Amino acid sequence: MSDDTMQLVIIRHGQSEWNKLNLFTGWTDVDLTQEGRAEAAAGGRALAEAGFDFDVCYTSRLKRAIHTLDIVLAEMDREWLPVVKTWKLNERHYGALQGLNKADAAAEHGEEQVLVWRRSFDVRPPALEPGDERDPHAQDMYRDVPADELPYTECLKDCIARAWPYFEEVIRPQMLAGKRVLIAAHGNSLRSLVMKLEGLTPEQILKVNIPTGVPLVYTFDRDLNVLDKHYIGDADAIAAKIDAVADQGKARG
Numbered sequence: 618m619s620d621d622t623m624q625l626v627i628i629r630h631g632q633s634e635w636n637k638l639n640l641f642t643g644w645t646d647v648d649l650t651q652e653g654r655a656e657a658a659a660g661g662r663a664l665a666e667a668g669f670d671f672d673v674c675y676t677s678r679l680k681r682a683i684h685t686l687d688i689v690l691a692e693m694d695r696e697w698l699p700v701v702k703t704w705k706l707n708e709r710h711y712g713a714l715q716g717l718n719k720a721d722a723a724a725e726h727g728e729e730q731v732l733v734w735r736r737s738f739d740v741r742p743p744a745l746e747p748g749d750e751r752d753p754h755a756q757d758m759y760r761d762v763p764a765d766e767l768p769y770t771e772c773l774k775d776c777i778a779r780a781w782p783y784f785e786e787v788i789r790p791q792m793l794a795g796k797r798v799l800i801a802a803h804g805n806s807l808r809s810l811v812m813k814l815e816g817l818t819p820e821q822i823l824k825v826n827i828p829t830g831v832p833l834v835y836t837f838d839r840d841l842n843v844l845d846k847h848y849i850g851d852a853d854a855i856a857a858k859i860d861a862v863a864d865q866g867k868a869r870g
C-alpha cells in the first residue's frame with residue numbers, strides 16, 4: 618500500500634445462536650454457533666492467505682463480535698494485537714423486538730413493517746420499558762457508560778450517531794497515522810459505518826445487507842474517499858449469504 622492510501626477491513630461476526638433461530642438480537646449477548654466459529658475461522662484464513670496484517674483492532678462489547686475477532690486473530694497468528702472493545706460499535710439496539718422471531722413478526726405485522734423495523738433509516742422499533750430485564754442500564758457491561766447515552770431502542774440514524782463519531786474521533790486518526798485497522802462488529806453497526814464511508818442515501822442503505830464472517834476491505838485516499846471496496850471470498854457464496862440476510866424478514870412460505 619502506498620503512503621497516500623489507507624486500508625480498513627471490517628467483518629461482521631459469524632452466525633450467532635439467535636441468527637440461527639432468526640430472532641431479533643440487538644444488544645442481547647448471545648454467542649456464536651459452531652457454524653459461526655467456522656465462518657470466523659474461514660474469514661481469518663482468507664485474510665492471512667491474502668497477505669493482510671493489522672496494527673490495531675476494534676470490536677463491540679458483545680461476545681459474538683469479540684469471539685469472532687479472537688478467532689480471526691488466532692487464524693492469523695496475531696492474538697497479540699491490541700484490541701479495543703467499545704459499546705459504540707455494539708449492534709443497533711432492537712428495543713422491545715429483541716427475542717422475537719423475524720418470520721413470526723412478518724406473519725403478524727406484515728413483511729413491509731418488518732422491513733421498516735429492520736432497514737429503515739429513521740424509524741425506531743418499539744422501545745424497552747425502563748426496568749425491563751433487557752434494559753442495558755441494569756447490566757454490568759455498561760456500568761461505565763453515562764445513563765443518558767444508553768438506548769431503549771435505536772433506528773439506524775441513532776446507531777450512526779454513536780458509531781460514526783467514534784470512527785471519526787478514534788479510528789480515523791489511527792488510520793491517518795498509518796495503522797492498519799480491523800473492525801469486527803455487527804450487521805447494523807457496520808451498515809452505519811458503510812453508509813457514512815460510502816456517502817449512501819437512506820434509500821441506498823435500505824438495500825445493503827452485510828454477510829456473516831466475510832472480510833470487507835476498503836482502500837481510501839487520505840481524505841477518506843473510497844478508492845476500492847471488495848469482499849474477500851467466493852463471489853457466489855457471498856451473494857447467497859447476503860440474500861439470506863435480506864430474506865430473514867420474510868414470513869415463512
Ligand SMILES: O=C(O)[C@@H](CO)OP(=O)(O)O
Pocket residue numbers: 636640641642643644708711719735804805862865
Ligand atoms: O437481529 C439483529 O440484531 C440484526 C443482526 O443480526 O438483524 P437484522 O439483520 O434483522 O437487522
